[in-house]
Amino acid sequence: MPTPLGVVTGASSGIGLELARQFAAHDIEVVLVAEDAAVHTAAEGLPRAHAVQLDLTRPEAVDELVRRVVEIGEPTALAINAGTAIGGAFVHDTSMADQLAGVDLNVRSAVQLAKALLPGMVDRGHGRVLFTSSVISVTPGPYQAVYNASKAFLKTFAGAIRTELKDTGVTVTTLMPGPTDTNFFAQADMLTTRLATSVPKDDPAKVAAQAFEAMMSGRARVIGGSPLNRLAYLSALLVPDRVMSGLHTWLSKPRPTA
């Protein structure tokens, strides 16, 4: 069994920071990755933790991350968690640059990192991989259209690789959180939405603990947070898209500030 080493992207705050804390609490060396300098402070608070500050929207930064990880050791667990949303109407309220940066982070960097690090895990016959998708991965997402589409991508991508890697010793788990109390809504400029103001939020520490347990047990998926998230996810599978789109609009459409 290789020496345990975890890697968590989006580890400076929210679910990712709590995932990194899970690794540390289980005495596993961990690499924390995020864009801003706060990742250094986050890593300083944990034993045997390394901070890597990179903007993962850039392909060359993902290459650099892979180099830095391999210098530290052979990863046994990889949580591909960094993700952002861009709130607002696709045509009128958002820029091309912001939308494409969302695709670059949520989708392209996830594929690039998996493509670079999973072959080594397979060669070594051991690995635990987690992708952070969302309960909204099965719902069209008016006012965060690209975000929901990116989470749908991650859900099917993770499920596909999981099947391909059956019997290799490498497992792939999809994390589907519901609304969680993190920087997500502020970062997405969604603070005026009902989703931000009026929907109960889960504790990211609870979501991360559930995710860590599922990942290390090799489970296919985990719906994070409260049992209501499971209900919301299962309902979305049954309810027609036009109904879910209407509900999503009600929750996610920006509202005028007073």
Ligand SMILES: NC(=O)c1ccc[n+]([C@@H]2O[C@H](COP(=O)([O-])OP(=O)(O)OC[C@H]3O[C@@H](n4cnc5c(N)ncnc54)[C@H](OP(=O)(O)O)[C@@H]3O)[C@@H](O)[C@H]2O)c1
């Ligand atoms: N909160 C929710 O309600 C919710 C629900 C379902 C799914 N999720 C998913 O959960 C994951 C974690 O989000 P969160 O809720 O924990 O939000 P968060 O607290 O805002 O965390 C996002 C993390 O991603 C990092 N990040 C953002 N842009 C980056 C970039 N260009 N390069 C590298 N790192 C970058 C951030 O670091 P910097 O601050 O340094 O940029 C931060 O560490 C995301 O994939 C999100 O889509 C969240």
